[in-house]
Amino acid sequence: MKLRDFLKGETVPAPVFVAPSFSLSMVGALLASQDVSSAIVMKDGKVGGAVYGYQVIRFLVDASYGSMDRRLHDELPMDSDMIPLAGVPLVSEMDEFETTLGKIAQKRFGDVILISIDDDPVGVLALPLVVRLLSRKGKCKMKLKEVSSPLKLVTGDESILEALNFMMANRFRRVVFKRGSAFYSCTEREFLRAIFSFRGWTSEDERRPGKPPRPDRQILHDG
């Protein structure tokens, strides 16, 4: 099946573009505001690579790159071991869908960049959209337990720094914890959105010593 046919009737999120001179705070704000997990790096008018959300988080928590303030505002070290730009998977809508999945499997990362016949980036295809489309366009006789992975929970009492390091060490894109008998998860994308949002670094006033948490937060804490 052609990728074009697989995606027929669906809207693929538009790509977010960044320049190699962008800082972590700029890239993070773009990823958060557009709610995507990768941004395309343009060099000399062409696709030079991509910055993925996990790379942004890895840089964010790596104190070896200097103070947090410096990490936020200096240029991201693109095209380095931290953020290698080479090998970004590009697919055309005229490619076979199996080719797309093959590139995702080979790259071991769930985002591919869609390009037009003129090689211009036109969208980012991520696995959650593929799951939704497979429910209408896919067939498989396997059982859920045949594809599942061991569940590793966090308690929820870890610091954000510990949780992000846990994700990086295990190549997880989410943390899962229990509240009562229910399971909850927070993905890398949600962490990015939270950190680089108005209620992230700009909401310190809510956490001033002596100021009680908002009532809704107290209720959730107790749950």
Add this chain to the structure above:
Amino acid sequence: MKDDPESLLDQTVKFFTMDRASQVPVLDGSRKLEEAWQICGDVPTTAAIVNDDMMATPWDLVIKPFIERKLEFV
């Protein structure tokens, strides 16, 4: 941006994510993968807890059956 952005990373996961974490559906592992696509595709997490001790992520739901060559299309 405040003077001490590093302090944000000291908050607990539960506190920081309370408005953002999504409940993950719990599914029986004997369910067909096709059913799991339907259920997971309809929830924000696009994932499921399986039998209380396993998890199915988008990678598990798509790439694993593809690698096993058991994915077909209609």
